[in-house]
Structure formats: structure tokens, C-alpha cells
Amino acid sequence: MSDNYTKFANSPLGRLLAKNLGLPMPVHLDRYQPGDAVIAGPVLFGSAVEGKLAHSVSGILKNVNADVYGLGGKSFAADGDQKFKALVFDASGIKDSADLIKAYQFFNPVMRKTDLCSRLIVLGTSPEAAENPRHATAQRALEGFTRSLGKEIKRGGTANLIYVAPGAEDQLEATLRFFLSPRSAYVSGQVARITPSATKVSLNWDKPVALVTGASRGIGEAIARTLARDGAHVVGLDIPQLGDDLKVVTNLIGGSALALDITAGDAPAKIADYLKSNHGGVDIVVHNAGERINDALIAQGAIRDNGRIICVSSISGIAGNMGQTNYAMSKAGVIGMVQSMAKVLGPKNITINAVAPGFIETAMTAAIPFAIREAGRRMNSMAQGGLPEDVAETIAWYASPAAAGLNGNVVRVCGQSLIGA
Numbered sequence: 001m002s003d004n005y006t007k008f009a010n011s012p013l014g015r016l017l018a019k020n021l022g023l024p025m026p027v028h029l030d031r032y033q034p035g036d037a038v039i040a041g042p043v044l045f046g047s048a049v050e051g052k053l054a055h056s057v058s059g060i061l062k063n064v065n066a067d068v069y070g071l072g073g074k075s076f077a078a079d080g081d082q083k084f085k086a087l088v089f090d091a092s093g094i095k096d097s098a099d100l101i102k103a104y105q106f107f108n109p110v111m112r113k114t115d116l117c118s119r120l121i122v123l124g125t126s127p128e129a130a131e132n133p134r135h136a137t138a139q140r141a142l143e144g145f146t147r148s149l150g151k152e153i154k155r156g157g158t159a160n161l162i163y164v165a166p167g168a169e170d171q172l173e174a175t176l177r178f179f180l181s182p183r184s185a186y187v188s189g190q191v192a193r194i195t196p197s198a199t200k201v202s203l204n205w206d207k208p209v210a211l212v213t214g215a216s217r218g219i220g221e222a223i224a225r226t227l228a229r230d231g232a233h234v235v236g237l238d239i240p241q242l243g244d245d246l247k248v249v250t251n252l253i254g255g256s257a258l259a260l261d262i263t264a265g266d267a268p269a270k271i272a273d274y275l276k277s278n279h280g281g282v283d284i285v286v287h288n289a290g291e292r293i294n295d296a297l298i299a300q301g302a303i304r305d306n307g308r309i310i311c312v313s314s315i316s317g318i319a320g321n322m323g324q325t326n327y328a329m330s331k332a333g334v335i336g337m338v339q340s341m342a343k344v345l346g347p348k349n350i351t352i353n354a355v356a357p358g359f360i361e362t363a364m365t366a367a368i369p370f371a372i373r374e375a376g377r378r379m380n381s382m383a384q385g386g387l388p389e390d391v392a393e394t395i396a397w398y399a400s401p402a403a404a405g406l407n408g409n410v411v412r413v414c415g416q417s418l419i420g421a
């Protein structure tokens with residue numbers, strides 16, 4: 001569904017009117033295109049004393065050919081006109097609330113020296129793994145700081161916090177790349193938690209098999225296309241009535257189509273049988289529609305080593321929504337499932353995570369009455385709805401072979417909507 005206000009606000013007349021009348025100013029967000037650099041502009045990197053992540057971050061910035069200023073990079077004059085595409089601050093060394101001022105001192109002088117669609121990233125130590133209550137308090141405080149940055153940066157910029165547990169430094173790369181890049185265009189004010197994993201990080205997709213439910217349209221179609229783009233063989237699933245639409249999608253991406261209703265009693269067993277007999281198993285399972293399949297897949301050993309399960313929740317499952325007790329209950333249940341199963345699956349070397357989309361431009365949201373739809377679209381830091389691709393890119397980050405350190409996460413893809421935590 002097209003967002004006519006965003007088109008208007010980006011015209012010369014629209015820009016003038018929006019500015020003078022104090023109306024929302026949605027900008028066209030940078031979105032990833034194959035071949036794009038991870039970060040297309042200078043990165044300023046800084047750290048509080050005793051930051052534990054400087055070595056890992058510097059290595060990753062080097063891997064992505066970033067033009068680095070500050071720690072480990074070029075120097076710059078604070079009063080000069082140098083602009084930055086990303087500001088990255090390692091706050092992991094902050095052990096006491098009094099030292100939180102260091103985060104402010106890093107960001108404050110350079111916040112207005114950022115380009116459109118800039119990336120602000122704060123790195124911390126997981127409060128759960130803190131050395132003492134003071135340390136945990138200071139690290140937890142970074143959430144409020146980062147979320148406020150997300151509201152202040154404007155002009156399509158994002159701000160996100162990455163907590164790295166001690167011993168998980170080697171698992172940071174997939175997540176830092178994601179939050180730096182245009183793949184995270186509509187993800188802001190979020191917290192990702194990285195935990196240790198024995199799996200050696202590999203950035204190469206070795207033709208994994210991915211099951212995507214509800215793949216014939218909307219968000220599911222975008223997930224199927226994105227995972228195929230990144231190198232997966234996608235098994236798309238949808239109801240038999242949409243079998244033809246499903247085939248159009250899977251044929252385009254060289255995948256396979258499985259037409260069945262996941263609510264049927266025998267669906268979980270049928271899916272597990274199909275995956276085992278046609279592909280020897282599955283590496284990535286995306287529950288875009290429904291979530292009763294895990295038990296059968298796990299019982300039959302259909303999910304392979306270093307497998308990924310990704311569930312689609314909703315900000316309604318976090319905040320609740322009027323007239324949606326059933327929907328919010330099921331989406332909150334998805335989060336409960338992810339958090340509880342993460343503990344069970346982690347030792348089996350399988351991860352499970354969830355995305356919680358906000359207002360995404362699909363057939364589902366196009367059916368919402370106009371006034372409610374407009375409010376849903378604008379009530380976020382980007383002042384616009386997200387695209388199915390934004391959810392798909394977030395899922396591709398979780399699905400990446402390098403994302404073994406992400407387990408039990410729930411990340412909202414909502415442009416930092418006012419709805420939800």
C-alpha cells in the first residue's frame with residue numbers, strides 16, 4: 001500500500017509545509033541492495049575506559065572496510081565539518097553510574113554531525129553477567145540512554161544497543177554488521193543480546209534449506225525472497241487455496257512449494273516427513289504463519305546442527321491492542337515459547353529468536369480503517385510504516401550461520417513505535 005504522505009513530505013512543497021506546520025517528516029530510508037557496502041560512510045568509534053570490545057569491534061570495522069575515525073582510526077577536529085554515517089561506542093567498561101557520563105560525552109558533540117539514515121550503536125556487557133549490582137545498574141541504564149538516542153537522532157537514523165556476555169566477543173560480527181547496515185533500516189531502540197557459542201563464526205551461507213510458512217504473499221514472500229537472495233534453498237509453505245501464488249514465488253527464487261494448511265492435525269508430521277525425505281532435514285525454520293511445528297521437527301531430528309528457528313510475533317504481543325485479545329495473546333505466547341525453548345535448544349546447538357513487527361505495509365494493514373492506519377504509520381521514530389523487506393532482513397540476520405550467539409532474543413521491527421516496550 002503506498003504511503004502518499006511520505007511521497008508528499010519529500011517533495012519541495014511538502015518539505016516546506018511539513019517543516020512550518022510541525023508535521024511528521026518521514027525520509028526515504030536507505031534499504032539494502034545486493035552489492036551495497038555494509039556501511040557507506042565514515043564511522044566514529046569510541047570507548048569508555050576498560051572497554052572489553054575494542055579489539056573485536058576494530059576487527060569487524062576492518063573486515064567491512066569501514067572508514068574509521070576515533071579509536072583505532074583517523075583523528076578528527078570536534079569543531080570541524082566532518083560528518084559520520086555511524087557512531088559506535090563501547091560502553092562495556094562502564095562499571096558505575098557515575099561513569100555513564102562517558103556515553104553522553106561521546107555522542108553529544110557529534111549527534112548533529114551525522115548523515116541521513118545514520119547508525120548509532122552502543123555496546124555493553126549483559127547486565128545479567130555483571131560483576132555486582134552497581135555494574136548491572138550502570139549497564140542496564142544504557143537501554144534508556146540508547147532508546148532516547150533513537151528518538152533524538154531523526155532523519156531516518158537508528159540507535160540500538162548490543163549486550164555482549166563475557167566470552168561472546170567472537171560472536172559479535174553478524175550483529176554489528178546488521179545494525180551498521182541498511183538491512184536494519186526500520187529497527188531502532190532495540191536491544192540484542194549475544195551469548196557465548198562454541199560454533200565457529202562463518203559468514204558464508206552454505207546453501208542451507210529454509211522453511212518459510214505463509215510464503216505466498218506479504219511478509220512471508222519477502223522472507224522467502226531475502227533468504228534465497230542470501231543463499232538458502234527455500235521451501236515455501238501456504239494453504240492449498242493459494243498454491244498457485246505460492247508456486248509463482250518459489251519458482252522465481254528457485255525454491256520448492258509445499259501447499260498445506262498448518263492448522264491441520266497431521267501438518268507437523270507431514271512437514272517433517274517432507275523436509276527429511278526431500279532435503280535430508282532443514283536448517284532454518286521461519287514461523288511466519290503458525291507455530292505448532294517445532295515439536296515434530298525436533299522429535300524427528302529434522303532440524304540440523306547449527307539450526308535456526310525464527311518466530312514472527314508482533315508489538316501487539318508486547319503491548320496488547322484494543323479488540324485484539326486473541327491476536328495479542330497468541331503473539332505474547334510466541335515470545336514465551338521463544339524464551340523458554342531457547343534454554344532447551346541452546347544445548348542442542350539450535351537457536352530460536354523472534355521478530356515483533358510494528359506497522360508493516362501489507363494487505364493486512366491496508367485493510368485497517370484510514371484514521372487508525374495513519375496513526376499506526378506515524379507513531380514511531382521514523383514517522384512511517386515499515387516494509388515486508390525490513391522484517392525479512394531482520395530474520396535473515398537471525399538466520400545467518402554467523403548468528404549462533406543470538407538465542408532467545410525478541411527484536412521489534414517497528415521504527416521504534418510508541419507501542420510496545
Ligand SMILES: NC(=O)c1ccc[n+]([C@@H]2O[C@H](COP(=O)([O-])OP(=O)(O)OC[C@H]3O[C@@H](n4cnc5c(N)ncnc54)[C@H](O)[C@@H]3O)[C@@H](O)[C@H]2O)c1
Pocket residue numbers: 213214215216217218219220237238239242260261262263288289290312313314315356357358359360361362363364365
Ligand atoms: N503486517 C503487519 O503490520 C504485521 C505486524 C505485526 C505482525 N505481523 C505478523 O507477520 C506475519 C505475516 O503477516 P502478513 O501481514 O504478511 O499477513 P498476510 O495475511 O498478508 O499473510 C499471511 C500468509 O500466511 C498464510 N497462512 C495463513 N494461515 C495459514 C495456514 N493455516 N496454513 C498455511 N498458511 C497460512 C496466508 O495464506 C498468507 O499467505 C503474521 O504472523 C502477522 O501476525 C504482521
